[in-house]
Amino acid sequence: MVLLLKTQINGLARQAEVLISLKEPFRLLGFFIGGRTYTTLHCRDSYHYTYLLQHCKSTNSIKKLHAQITTGGFEQNPFVVAKLVGKYVECSESSMEAARKVFDRLLERDAFVWNMVIQGYANVGPFVEAFNVYDRMRLSGVPANKYTYPFVLKACGAMRDGKRGRIVHGHVVKCGLDSDLFVGNALIALYSKCEEIEISRRVFDEIPGKDSVSWNSIISGYTANGNPHEALMLFRTMLQDRAACLPDHATLVCILPACVEASAIEVGFWIHSYIIKSSMKVDAVLGSALITMYANCGRVTTARVIFYQISEKNVGAWSAMMRCYGMHGHADEALQMFSQFVESGLCPDGIVFLCLLSTCSHSGFITKGLELFEKMGEYGVAKSEKHYACVVDLLGRAGLLDQAVELIRTMPMEAGKDVYGALLGACRIHNNIELAEEAAEKLFVLDPENAGRYILLASMYEDAGRWEDAGRVRKLLRDNNVKKPTGSSSIEVECMYHTFGADDESHPYTDQIFNTLQRLDRIMEEETLTQ
Template identity: 75%
Template sequence: MFPLPMTQMNGLARQAELLVSRTECFNLWTFFIRGRRTYTKPHYRNSYDYTDLLQHCRNTKSIKKLHAQIIIGGLHQNPYVASKLVGKYVECGDSSMGDARKVFDELTERDVFVWNMVIQGYANVGPFAEALKMCNRMRLSGLSPNRYTYPFVLKACGAMRDGKQGQVVHGQIVKSGLDLQLFVGNALVALYSKCEEVEVSRRVFDELPLKDLVSWNSMISGYATNGYPNEAVEIFRAMIQGPTTCLPDHATLVCVLPACIEASAIEVGFWIHSYIVKASIKVDSALGSALISMYANCGRVRVSRVIFDRVSDKNVVLWSAMMRCYGMHGHTDEVLQMFLQFEESGLYPDAVVVLCLLSTCSHAGMVSKGLEIFEKMEDYGVEKNEKHYACIVDLLGRAGLIDRAVKFIESMPIQPGKDVYGALLGACRIHNNIELAEETAEKLFVLDPGNAGRYILLASMYEDAGRWEDAARVRRLIREKNIKKPTGRSSIEVDCIYHTFGADDESHPYTDQIFDTLERMDRIMEEAIVMV
């Protein structure tokens, strides 16, 4: 005897037919009828069986077959089975998100877990705004989001770079008393970092009563990706040396190594490499490329090559880092030889690899080779962008082929921008072509009006030619337009604290003592010179 009326069972059959073919549905239905004699409480007897089978589904097709069995078995309204089914559809990505939503919409009763599964799916694959809408619907249904809901919603806000909406969610979190919960706090740190509000991110981080590895990684990544390398290194030091020491993992090291390079904190980079060796951390392409870049900046090309050779799973990023290392130190032959090996390995260059090759050829004066690589970009499947065109202008300009560079710009299929004209102005400076420099500078004053370097370069050319009035006119433009030239800055680390100084900078709290010390050192040096 069936527990469901035949009309309802026919409805289930029609739902199942939407997922699988009529023949497959008939086979499933026959198996179900023959295999079971009583159906008093199938929800409790079969739900664990179905969820266990769902774990073994590897693609959408197998999930839909099992979904059809769940419908025929009458378990499609079971919250436990439905949430697992939604989760499996979510795992399949964007293409199956619609199926997950259908399962959810057909549920008559929804618990927090199934709401979280759908919100997580939208936060992972989009549309991200839908995750926020679902969270609001959940609250209106009478259910309160929990410590697992809010991280998904905050992730969606971060993906949209929507800081204002993130602040609204943050307010809801504070009202619910979950703002100091670890999972939620970590998500808030990541959100504000993605929205370029690093100061707010740091405040949230400092207020967390407990911090785990994710907390530290999120804060380090936030500083590193938003242009605060010194702060990234500082927070890394606090992580490994503070009272609650937390050992870094692979993700930590990949984040902090670029910051070490930018902050010139090479000793920290050396410590990281030693830690990698001692902790037997596998150096993959991501970690290897970061180490190569660090040693390249130190001029240790051989060490970079040793690291490169030891990485087994070499990808385009790793090859690019090694070629860039050779290129920045003038090893042109090694760059081209590596590129041949790169092609022989079966990989295809991307835009970054081609840019590295063109830059190397430009600085080495290899015009023919650079043009050959540029022409092959379509064969490689790499789309030419302005930086590639600018490299060719620089290549021709450095070689003294300025007229050819101008004709190349005129034949470009895209509108030349500031990078292209900047390369041409640099070539004019090298070969003292003032007339063309004037024309090029006028274009740059429109395309890149806030760049003081363009004005200063033209003024310097006028001064070299003895055209003092023209030089004064250009420098007057800088003052009238209130264009600020970025000042050079130096930094020194004392007791793990970075002190930064600019020209004529008196902002440091110990300015008087610093200048007094410098004056004493000057006197000592003068006395030493007199004695000699």
């Protein structure tokens, strides 16, 4: 039936594999795919097209084989077309155009082909097209299955579109797939990305057989939504629950940022010990999370040791270490590391320059900071508002307020709250009330809910003895109902976090706590009198 001649040249060696069957007529077709030459005689068997598609490693090779599929009359074969669409989705990282053209020409589509296209849009975008194709799939009469919904929900999550996500969730419930593990995991991720963590938690609790993805998704969701204590409690539950999975690489990457945010350093130390005892590989992602954790608790030496243990360092690992040096006043080491980074052949991104500009700002390295700011263009890194804010802070801290104002005027984009916030802070340092008033006026529009802006200007008025102006600003703060975040402290008792704010009586054990504090006060007074 088929003759397949495969020739591969490797140095001086030549290998040939010939499969010959002469039961039917055939014709000669040639392909050069992935460094190999394939010659087929007779192309009426779809298996051989799918076999050749498996070996395609580039869009160009897929297109050549696509032409042969078309001339061979297999453009309507669902088996071949599904494989072809899948290869276009796999290799076309930036565009779904070719895959969509193949899909649109197909007259009869099964669920597998629909899912392939939805998956492609969910991965590379435009994400709304994944939802649109899903709608077309439902209208065509082809029922969605448990593989369809995770792709659609992923696209809704990427768009942060909770409304569309809830519509799909309703379809999931109607078809009875709400208890499916993979669909449930996709729902957890969706609601977490849409900042609806309570719904995400309810979905998590209702999943009957949770896997590591379930735990990782909800822990990551709590961390990303500013609930580090809940993330840590779930992590402890995961460790204590015998039915739960053991923490894996993804779990630790998810929980380490929560340790940083909640200052749960002991948990971070335990995680590092767990990594060592389980012989888990510290790659660039996990290593960066550990470096950040140790940087935030001031252990620069330990962070440096971890950095040098990472065999394949990426930009994230380098920037984490530079930030660690910068935040603890080791500006020279941070700048030296940047030189090593460039020599390694990697290209810096915007985050790297943010770390360096912030380091120069806090260390007073004005000339070096401006030099790095100018070099951003040489590396093809676009200057964002945050980069301009760092330079405004750099100039402002040095007392060069006129240069900072001139920089703001020449910005290619509209200056935002970060830029004017940096300028206001510099005015506070150098007691420039007039310029502070201009910056504050902008901030009251750009960042009206930030109480710190009002309080900073009011404090400057009070220092200058301008009590009426100070009162006017504080009245404006009250009239706009802008509340200053209440200071709080937290304590961990038996794996439970208890948070206390100023004059806070909401804790269920308030009476016992205050009684204990009063007894401690009396004991301290008695001890003081006896001394």
